[in-house]
Structures are given as structure tokens and as C-alpha cells.
Amino acid sequence: xxxxxxPMDDSLSVFVYNNFLTKLDENxxxxxxxDLEKFKDFKYNIDDFIANKDCSFMDVMHxxxxxxxxxxxxxxTNLNTENFPSSSSENIVLSRKSFPYLKNESELQTLxxxxxxxxxxxxxxxxxxxxxxxxxxxxxIYAERRAKVFEKFLCKANNLHxxxxxxxxxxxxxxxxxFDPHSDYFSQKSKSSFFSFISSDNLSFGFYISQNNNDEIxxxxxxxxxSAYSSEKIEKNDILLKINHNQTEYIVDxxxxxxxxxxxxxxxxxxxxxxxxxxxxxxxxxxxxxKILKDVQNNVFSFIVKNKDKKFGYIKIPSFYTTFxxxxxxxxxxVAKEVFKLNEEKN
Numbered sequence: 574x575x576x577x578x579x580p581m582d583d584s585l586s587v588f589v590y591n592n593f594l595t596k597l598d599e600n601x602x603x604x605x606x607x608d609l610e611k612f613k614d615f616k617y618n619i620d621d622f623i624a625n626k627d628c629s630f631m632d633v634m635h636x637x638x639x640x641x642x643x644x645x646x647x648x649x650t651n652l653n654t655e656n657f658p659s660s661s662s663e664n665i666v667l668s669r670k671s672f673p674y675l676k677n678e679s680e681l682q683t684l685x686x687x688x689x690x691x692x693x694x695x696x697x698x699x700x701x702x703x704x705x706x707x708x709x710x711x712x713x714i715y716a717e718r719r720a721k722v723f724e725k726f727l728c729k730a731n732n733l734h735x736x737x738x739x740x741x742x743x744x745x746x747x748x749x750x751x752f753d754p755h756s757d758y759f760s761q762k763s764k765s766s767f768f769s770f771i772s773s774d775n776l777s778f779g780f781y782i783s784q785n786n787n788d789e790i791x792x793x794x795x796x797x798x799x800s801a802y803s804s805e806k807i808e809k810n811d812i813l814l815k816i817n818h819n820q821t822e823y824i825v826d827x828x829x830x831x832x833x834x835x836x837x838x839x840x841x842x843x844x845x846x847x848x849x850x851x852x853x854x855x856x857x858x859x860x861x862x863x864k865i866l867k868d869v870q871n872n873v874f875s876f877i878v879k880n881k882d883k884k885f886g887y888i889k890i891p892s893f894y895t896t897f898x899x900x901x902x903x904x905x906x907x908v909a910k911e912v913f914k915l916n917e918e919k920n
Contacts (some may be wrong), residue, residue, distance in 0.1 A: 578752055579751065579752055581620045581623065581624065582620055583617045583620065585619065585620045585751055586615070586616060586617050586618060586619035586620045586621075587616060587617065588747075588751045589619050589744075589747050589748055589751060590615055590616045590619060591616075592747045592750070593634075593743070593744055593747045594609075595671075596743050596746075596747060597638055597743070598641075599671070600671050600672070601671045601672055601673065601674045601675075602675075602681070602684065603638075603641045603642065603645055603733075604637075604641055604674055605674055605675050605676060605677055605678065605680070605681060606674050606675070606676050606677075607676065607677055607678075608637060608641055609674065611633065611637055612630065612633055612634055612637065615630050615633075615634070618630075631740075631741065631744065634740075635735075635737060635740045638735065638740065639734065639735075642730070642733045642734055644678070644681075645681075645685075645730050645733070646727065646730045646731055648681065648682055648685050649685065649689070649723065649726050649727050649730055650727065652682075652685065652686055652689060652723075653723045653727070657686075657689075657690070657719065658690065659690075659693075659711075659715050659719075661687070661690055663687055665687060665691050689722060689723065689726060692722050692726075693715065693718050693719050693722045696718050696721075696722065697711070697714055697715065697718050700714070700718075725826065725827070728824055728826065728827035729827050731827070732827050732828055732829070732832075738760055739760070741760075742758060742759070742760040742763065745758035746758045761841070762835055762839050762841045763835070763839075765838075765839040765840045765841055776840050776843065776863035776864065776865055777796065777799060777837075777838075777863055777864065777865075778799065778800055778801055778837060778845070778847075778861045778862075778863055779795060779796045779798075779799020779800050779801030779802055779803075779861070779864070780792050780793075780794065780795050780796065780799070780801040780807060781793045781794040781796075782813065782833075782837070788826075789812050789813075790812065790813045790825050790833070791810050791811060791812050791813065792807060792808065792809055792810060792811045792813065792849070793809065794809065795807060795808075795809065798864075799864055800861040800862050800863070800864055801861060804859050804861065806849075806857060806859050807849060807859060808851070810852055811849040811850065811851055811852075812849060812850040812851075813825050813847065813848075813849055814826075814848045814849060814850055814856070815847070815848035816833075816836055816845050816846070816847055816848075817845060817846040817847075817848075818836065818842050818844075818845040818846075823836065840863070842863075843862060843863045844860065844861070844862045844863070845860070845861060846858060846859070846860050847859050847860075847861060873888060873889065873890050873904060873907035873908055873910075873911055875887060875888040875889065875911035875912075875914060875915055877915070877918060886912075886915035886918075888908060888911050888912070888915070890904060890908065
């Protein structure tokens with residue numbers, strides 16, 4: 574099927590339309606049935622639009638998506654300013670599958686209020702096993718959790734906004750997957766981040782990150798000779814709080830993992846201001862500039878293993894990598910070098 578592409582017909586339109594909406598609104602909680610009426614005709618006509626080189630439907634969908642995200646942000650803001658309840662007799666229904674789209678904005682408002690209240694009460698219940706203590710201090714605990722939950726919801730809602738480039742990239746990715754589920758589309762930033770990920774030499778701020786049990790992003794390793802190393806401030810286990818690039822601030826708790834790795838790996842972000850918190854609670858800022866470093870996680874190495882009177886050559890391939898744009902090494906070249914070296918050391 575790879576050499577015989579699928580036809581450009583209504584099946585393409587239906588696939589792209591359904592999967593693109595799912596990508597934009599995974600849980601069907603942004604768009605309503607009324608919103609989808611604006612582009613219901615697109616479902617069977619995307620193939621015709623493309624054949625006629627008319628992509629104006631993309632502008633309509635992007636505009637509509639921006640409006641529903643703005644509506645979501647405003648709804649959370651409004652709920653935060655009103656007398657938000659601390660209890661309710663309503664029911665919450667949970668499901669692994671997405672629920673159908675709601676009919677109108679009124680139903681969305683009710684849903685958002687129930688979701689936020691449920692999240693607040695769930696976090697309170699999970700904060701301690703001492704029910705008597707929770708009941709006795711419920712009012713103060715509720716006020717604290719309420720503030721944090723609203724802050725988290727609002728932050729994540731704002732990060733749902735997509736630029737035209739990001740919106741287009743998601744559409745093209747879905748379009749590619751129709752023909753081949755293993756094919757993808759990269760914007761310039763995504764391409765740069767991907768190349769950095771599989772390159773043996775790449776631009777780096779000089780630290781690797783990981784996630785702890787509290788879902789915090791912390792410094793797992795610092796690379797010698799890097800900007801992070803030279804700063805003499807950053808240490809292992811420091812918690813990453815914020816990143817500021819070109820006057821845009823990214824709160825680490827809010828941004829997606831994909832966005833975080835894009836900032837750390839893409840050459841579109843060469844200088845940035847970082848805010849870290851040490852284990853003792855001290856918060857500090859540091860400005861870092863990316864340098865070209867050898868990626869120790871992307872380099873083949875070998876050694877001789879002796880077992881009684883026999884010798885074995887062992888080649889370690891940590892990952893598949895290459896170097897782009899006149900680079901000096903790739904996994905195939907490095908393996909060849911290690912094979913030659915082991916042959917030279919056979920005695």
C-alpha cells in the first residue's frame with residue numbers, strides 16, 4: 574500500500590475532518606454542536622477544496638477554534654470571580670471514551686463548573702487520610718485548593734491557543750496519517766527539535782530533565798562545559814519553574830511536554846531565562862545560551878569482554894542518531910569505526 578497511495582476522495586475528507594477535530598478537542602469539551610454547524614459541510618468536501626487549491630476552510634476552522642478557546646478561558650475566569658460552591662448534589666459521570674458534543678454554551682458552563690468543583694474536592698480528599706482533620710479544617714483547605722485549581726485550569730486553558738503555524742502543522746500531520754500512519758509533518762521548529770533529538774552533536778542549554786512523583790520537572794543531569802555548567806548556579810534536583818523567551822513566559826506546570834522539549838531542543842530557542850527552585854526552597858533566575866555539545870546519549874562506544882580464554886567485542890548503540898547539515902558522524906559511521914577499532918585490538 575506504500576507504493577499505491579489512497580485515493581483523494583470523500584474517505585479522505587471524513588478521516589481528516591474527524592481526526593483533526595479530535596486532535597483539536599480530544600474530549601469534546603471545547604466545541605458544541607452549534608459551533609460545528611459552521612463547518613459541517615467540510616466533512617465531505619476537504620478533498621475537493623484541496624483539488625481546487627482552496628484552503629480557505631482552514632481559516633474558518635482556525636478562527637472558530639480560537640473563539641472556543643477564548644470562550645473556555647472566559648468561562649473559567651467568570652467562575653473564579655463568582656461565589657463558587659464548595660458542595661453539590663449533582664452527579665459526575667466518568668468514562669474512558671469521549672462524551673458526545675454538548676448542545677450549547679449553557680451546557681458547557683455547567684460542565685466546567687462541575688469539573689472544577691470535582692477536581693477541588695478530589696484534591697482535598699487525596700491530601701490526607703485523616704477525615705476528621707479534613708472536616709475540621711475544610712474551610713481553609715478548600716480556599717487554598719480552590720485558588721490553586723483555578724490557577725491550574727486557567728493556565729492550561731490559555732495554553733490551548735494555537736498560532737496559525739501550529740494549527741496548520743496539526744492539520745498536515747492528520748492529513749499525512751491518512752496515507753501512512755507512520756508519516757508526519759514537521760514545521761521548521763518541530764523539524765529542528767527532531768533533528769536535535771537524533772543528532773550526535775546539537776545545540777543544548779546543558780542539562781537533562783526528568784519528572785518526579787509530584788509531577789515536577791527537575792534537573793537530572795548537567796553537561797560539563799555547557800552554559801548550565803558554567804552558570805555555577807544550577808544543580809541536580811533543582812526544580813524548573815518558568816522559562817522566558819522573547820518576552821513570552823512559559824509556566825512549566827502549564828505547558829505541554831511537547832512544548833517544553835521544543836524549547837529545550839529546537840534551535841529556534843537559542844537564549845532563554847530560566848527560573849529554578851532549589852531543594853531548600855530558594856528560587857533563582859539564570860540566563861542560558863545554547864552551545865553545540867556532543868550528545869553523550871547518542872554516541873556509539875565499544876570495549877573488549879573477556880570470558881575465560883575467549884574475547885568478545887561489544888558495541889553499545891544507545892540510540893539511532895545522525896548529524897545533519899555537514900555533520901561529522903552518524904550511527905552507521907560510528908559503528909564502522911568501532912568495528913575497525915575492535916579488529917585492531919583483537920590481540
